[in-house]
Amino acid sequence: MKKIIIYSPCDGNIQEIEKLNDGVFSTKALGDGFYIEPKTFDIKSIFEKSVITQIFHTKHAFYIKSDEGPIALIHMGLNTVKLDGKPFSFMVGENESVDINKSIVKINVIDNENIDFVTPIVFDSTENKDYKFVIEKTGEVKQGEQIGYMYFDVEEVVNYEKQIVSNKNQFENIALEINKYVGTSNNYNNFYNCMTRLRMDIVDKSLVDLEAIKKVNKVKGVIWNGQELQIIFGGVVVKVKDELSKIQSSKTEKSFGKNKKNFKEIVFGFISGVMVPVIPVLMAAGLMTAIRAILIQSNVIEDVKLSYGSNPKYLTDYSIASGVVYILCQTGLSIVGIYFCYSTIVYLKGNGVMGIFIGLTLSSHFLFNGMSWELFTIGTFSVKLQAYNSSVLPMIIAGFIYFYLDKWVKNWMPAAVDIVFRHLLVYAVTVLAIFFVMGPIFGLIEIGVYKIIEYFGYIPYGIGTALLGFLWQILVLTGVHTVIGNIVILATNATGNDSGLYLTMAFAVMGQVGAAIGVAIRSKNNKVRNLAISSIPAGLFGITEPIIYSVNLPKGKPFIYGCIGGAVGGLIRGFFSLNASAVGGAGLLRVTAVIDSGWLSAVEYLIICFISIAASMILVILFYEERINEKKETFSLIRKLQSLFKSTKKDYKNDLISLKSNLEKVLSKENLTRIKSFESVYIKSLNMEQNQELIHKKINLLEEKRIVMIKKIKEKVKIEKINIVIQKYKNKLEDLTKALQLNKSTIKESRKWLESLQDQYMLLIEDFIKSVNNLDISIFKNNFYNVIHSFDISYELSAKQDVTYNYKVKRGLIKNEKKQLSI
Known part of the structure; x- marks a missing residue:
């Protein structure tokens, strides 16, 4: 604890400030302190070393600051302000240094015998950090005598x-x-x-x-x-x-x-390792794009459209606000490929900086805005050397090429030249391979895909656009959608008729939005729900990457249901015969593409958008399950076994009846109810832990703020308020921790019971597999394991086992049984 000694400024009688009874200083409204009834009238410093910071123009008071920080107000007399400074002769000026031996001001009491010069000395609460004053001596004192101290609680x-x-x-x-x-x-x-x-x-x-x-x-x-x-x-x-x-x-x-x-582990490992790190970029940029769309439609900012042709339009031709918002959006989405290239190489344990270098090259700004070199043509379609700024797949492939090529070159290149030439060689080959090999291959793929999609526009009754609505988000995953989308946009702009393709792209987006809404409604996991909700606004304005990569695609079925929602939108479009007459905005704002055809067309467009959303949302709500139903899936597997046994020579009917009966006992109504009850308690515990983490963060932020305030001289009142809030959160945290401990105790008991139930279930399965001695059905063991472990697999407490039963496996099992019976 750091102490600053306070000395008496003159001879006299010292008392606590609250005993002054003047109604101002005594209330400590101006700060804590003391007062002195002077017996000598040569006033000196109360600090060992200090500076005079201010002298009142009436000379009846002055501020003095210790070299160690604290500031004091010395007020000579209670009603001396009306004397206009006549009794006071200052021996020093403002900003002059003084000590306990140097005279600051002398008071002429001979000509002012009737004036009470009782002197309050207070430490300004607005200027003295978290210092506290302690008075040690009252009564008669001499000038320069220690009467107390101030302290700063460094230890705290x-x-x-x-x-x-x-x-x-x-x-x-x-x-x-x-x-x-x-x-x-x-x-x-x-x-x-x-x-x-x-x-x-x-x-x-x-x-x-x-x-x-x-x-x-x-x-x-x-x-x-x-x-x-x-x-x-x-x-x-x-x-x-x-x-x-x-x-x-x-x-x-x-x-x-x-x-x-195995292949599945590699694929899912890749999705997690490469996709997950990019999700924050997609979420931030997607939401920013949604905000930009609202600002444009509200005429707050301009719609930035850059061009570099004969009539160039540069970013600086727009307002600062329009340009800055455009940059905030486009940096995330227009060069999204760079992030995937970097993430791929980092996932493979390569040089991430080289990933950025390669990504930037493939997204070269010299190739932006449609500028490119034509390599060759097929009919009216040209294959070009172009930028891949918003393409995902070419960038991921570039990451793979770089990593494995670099690894190979490193093995044979001499160490003497490795540092100079290896990176150049690998970089150049990777980039050129994408530009001249992979680029043309993707170009050919794009030609084929576009021709198919163009044909969709001519299939009547909305069937063609329904197919496009289903496939469009799948094309988004490949990056092919960019070129095809641009061609459709150009055709729409040139002819004023999109054959339904341009609008269907938006309905496909709405389908994914509906699926995300369904996940948010169905999910019991707060983290998944919050992720889905936060990705929806961007989707409503045409940006589906956050929804696809963070919610629907990892969950599997919601992505398919979203595609179905897009197909429904495309089909209904055919029923209304709704086509775009111009190029419009994205998502819901694509309504501007049909407004020229009248307000009825605009209403029809919005209705179809909401139908697309509703279709996929309903599908998710009805059919998507975060975890499978134990009893329902068990009997589904038994039916598969029945189907298998119908094709076998030996009759296993009685064994199967016995298994079904025993499993029904394990999966009794009482046990299934208890599992659901356990799930509710577990979800509650997860939510508590999430709240606990949030409270910890709030407390840490407040404590950091408090330290800053203590160090930077802030009001004591503010610090006390922060302390009150911190204590409030700590009390809340304590209550939450106690409730969580009780919950965990329940969870521990329930988990033990569930494991016992799971063991009973699996023991019945193992006994049944052994009883079917002529037919090796052990392949079903993993299926049953996943069913009875549905709860812990869903909440990531156990790993899902691989299942490989299919028609080919079924034929193999029957064939093996015949061999066994013939021996």
């Missing part, structure tokens, strides 16, 4: 700082523990995160201490998926992964093994 600030540092370092500590318990970085080849899990490719499972990992702070569960270790953290997984990346980058350890993955 340090404690707050330590707490904040501790909160910030917790994820570093978690990452260090994880790294240790998985066998250090030598024991994993790769790691990345999805929305809730840290996923690590483990070399040697025996080196992983699962029990220790489960006890690490923030860990909610641990799952094995083949050689991939999945550690469930929830929303904080990004912070853990970032800290683990820092640990990795600071070490030079090399892995000593490789793990084999």
Whole structure:
């Protein structure tokens, strides 16, 4: 605790300020302090070293500031302001330094015998940080005698700082523990995160201490998926992964093994590893685009349309607001390919900076705005060397080419020239391969796809545009939609008739919006629901990337239902025979493309948009399930077994009846009700943990703000208010933690019960598989496992097992049975 000594300014009688009873100083309205009834009238400093900061023009008072910070007001007499400064002779001026031995002001009391010169001395509460005054001596004192001190609670600030540092370092500590318990970085080849899990490719499972990992702070569960270790953290997984990346980058350890993955693991690993890091860009830019569309339609800003031809239109030709908003939108979406190129190379553990370099080259601004070189033509269609700024697939392919080419060149290029020539060679080959090889291939694909889509416009009764409505968002995934969309736009602009294609693109967007709304309604997971809700505004204004990559595509079925919604929109368009007469905005704002045909056409367009939304939303609500129904899916599998057994020589009917009967007992109404009850408690616990995390963040922010205020001289009242708010949140956090502990106790018991039920279920399945001795149906074991583990798979507490039963497998099983019976 830092002390600043306060000295008496003269001889006299000192008392606490509240005893003055003047109605102003005594209330401490001007700050805490003391007063002195002077016996000598040569006033000196109350601080060891100080500066006179202000002298009142009536000379009855002055401000003095200690070299250590605090400021005091010395007010000589209570009613001396009317004396117009006559009794006071200042020996120093403003901004002059003084000490306890130097005279500041002398009071002439001989000519002013009837004046009371009692002197309040207060420490201004608006200027003295969080300093506190303590009076140590009252009564008779001499000038220069210590009468008290001010203190600044440094220890309190340090404690707050330590707490904040501790909160910030917790994820570093978690990452260090994880790294240790998985066998250090030598024991994993790769790691990345999805929305809730840290996923690590483990070399040697025996080196992983699962029990220790489960006890690490923030860990909610641990799952094995083949050689991939999945550690469930929830929303904080990004912070853990970032800290683990820092640990990795600071070490030079090399892995000593490789793990084999099946195709499904590779694909889903790729989607999580490459797509997830780009989602924040898509979300931010998508929402910004939605805001821009509203501002344009409200005539707040201009619609920026750049051109560089004979009548150029540059960004600076527009207002500053229009230009800045345009930049905020286009940087995210117009060059989205760059982010995918970078993310791909980083996922493959390559040089991310080179990914940016390659992405920027392929998005060269010299090739923007339709400028390109024609390579060759097929009929009236030309294949061009062009930019791939908004294409995803070419950029991802470029990332793969660069990484594997760089790896190959590194193996044979001499070390002496490697640093100079390798990067140039790999960069040039990658870029040229995309421009001259992959580019033309995509060009040919685009020709074929466009010709098919053009044909859709001529299929009557809306059937053609229904097909386009279904396929359009699938084309968005490939990047082919950009070229096709531009051709449709140009044709619409030139002819004033789009054959329904231009409008159907918007209906396809609305279909994905409806699917996202359905997910938000159906999902019990707050994180998924919030992600869906936040992506919807951008979709309404024509930007579907946030919806596709963060919600619908990862969930699978919602993406298909969204495509169906687009198809419904295309079909209804045919019923109304609605065509665009001009080029308009995106999403709902594409209504401007039909306004020239009359307001009835505008109303029809909006009706079809909402039908598209409603169709996919209803499909998701009716048919999408975050987790499968245990009883329903169990009997569905039994029916598959019945179908299989009809084709076998031996009769397994009695075995199957017995299995069904036993499984019905396990999946009794009472047990299924208990599972649902457990699910409700678990969801409540997840929501509590999310709220807990938010409160922690609020407390940390307030504590940081408090420290800044203490250090930068702020009002004590404001600091006290912050303390009250902090305590309020801490009380709330304490209540939430207690409720969460009770919930977790219930969850622990319910989880134990559920595991026992799952074991009973799987034991019946295993016994049944053994009883069918002439037919190897062990392939069904994973199917049944996924059914009875529906709850924990849905909430990422267990990994879903691979299932491979199909018609081909069925024929193989029957064939093997015949062989067994013939032996």
